[in-house]
Amino acid sequence: xxxxxxxxxxxxxxxxxxxxxxxxxxxxxxxxxxxxxxxxxxxxxxxxxxxxxxxxxxxxxxxxxxxxxxxxxxxxxxxxxxxxxxxxxxxxxxxxxxxxxxxxxxxxxxxxxxxxxxxxxxxxxxxxxxxxxxxxxxxxxxxxxxxxxxxxxxxxxxxxxxxxxxxxxxxxxxxxxxxxxxxxxxxxxxxxxxxxxxxxxxxxxxxxxxxxxxxxxxxxxxxxxxxxxxxxxxxxxxx
Numbered sequence: 557x558x559x560x561x562x563x564x565x566x567x568x569x570x571x572x573x574x575x576x577x578x579x580x581x582x583x584x585x586x587x588x589x590x591x592x593x594x595x596x597x598x599x600x601x602x603x604x605x606x607x608x609x610x611x612x613x614x615x616x617x618x619x620x621x622x623x624x625x626x627x628x629x630x631x632x633x634x635x636x637x638x639x640x641x642x643x644x645x646x647x648x649x650x651x652x653x654x655x656x657x658x659x660x661x662x663x664x665x666x667x668x669x670x671x672x673x674x675x676x677x678x679x680x681x682x683x684x685x686x687x688x689x690x691x692x693x694x695x696x697x698x699x700x701x702x703x704x705x706x707x708x709x710x711x712x713x714x715x716x717x718x719x720x721x722x723x724x725x726x727x728x729x730x731x732x733x734x735x736x737x738x739x740x741x742x743x744x745x746x747x748x749x750x751x752x753x754x755x756x757x758x759x760x761x762x763x764x765x766x767x768x769x770x771x772x773x774x775x776x777x778x779x780x781x782x783x784x785x786x787x788x789x790x791x792x793x794x795x
Contacts, residue, residue, distance in 0.1 A: 593636035595662040598645070600629050603669035605647035618644045618653075636660060639782040640682055640748040645675075657682045659748070685749045689740055696733045700726065734760075738771055746776040751785035758791055768792065 598608065608631045611618040624631040640659040645667070646652075652672035656665060663679035677683040703722055710718035737757065741750045754775075757768055769792050772785070779785055788794075 592660050593634060594658055594660045596633040596658070596665055597662065598624075598631045598633070598665040598667065600626060600631075600647075601666065601668040603647075603650065603672075604629075605650055607648040609646045609648075611644040611646055613642055613644055618646070620646070641783055642752065647672075656680075657686060657749070657752070682747065682749050685744060685747060686752070689737075689749070689753060692736065692740075693733060696729060696736060699729050703729075738767065741771055742774055745774045746779065748779055748782055748784070750775055751779060751782055751788060755784045755788055758788065765792065769794075 596610075600608075605626055608624050608626055609620045610622040610624075610633050612621045622633055622635065624633055637658050637660060640657055642655060643658045645654040645656065645665070650672070654665070654667050654672055654675045656675060656677060657680065659680060659682050661680060663677060663683070666676040666678070668676070677687070703725055707719070707722045709715075710722060737753060741754050744750045751772075754768065754771055757763065768788065772780075772788050772792065772794070775785060780789070
């Protein structure tokens, strides 16, 4: 039960569906958002890959689009994105993946061996917003830590009444998380983080199409042009 219930939350750190035509472009092309590109100033701590790769996320797969040698534990990536999107950083001879949002600005990415999948990112507004959302979400889901041992015990004892009570409590936590997510999206409707989080609602086991559509309409016009927002619009048949 816990595993199924947590799917919605863990989708925050998983890949999202994206349009293959939206690629990192290193040429001096016209960007709909800004002509200034991005620069990732990266560093690794306590592990020693020789090379790092920048990967485009397309549906449920990642595709390497650039690489950088790691020299004295440091690496860099430069380019231009048409709109902010989530990308993945991978490492030579390591299976772990670091996820981040790339926007056209200069920012630092510090990747520790103790938490490769959760890099410390400085100088990126969108990554800071996503971090705030994830921290608040985790605080909500911590309430499950208290319920899960009770659930295991009740299941072993085949206590139907207790299982029903726990299910009701879990449902309350799920509703609290859902309400928080939609309120967060409404609060950040002018940010490109909003369609990313809203798109994650499409992975929910119980998709509320009407609520997703209502929340989508709150997004700022320029945000609706992003790949993440276009996926939502396509899902809702708004084009």
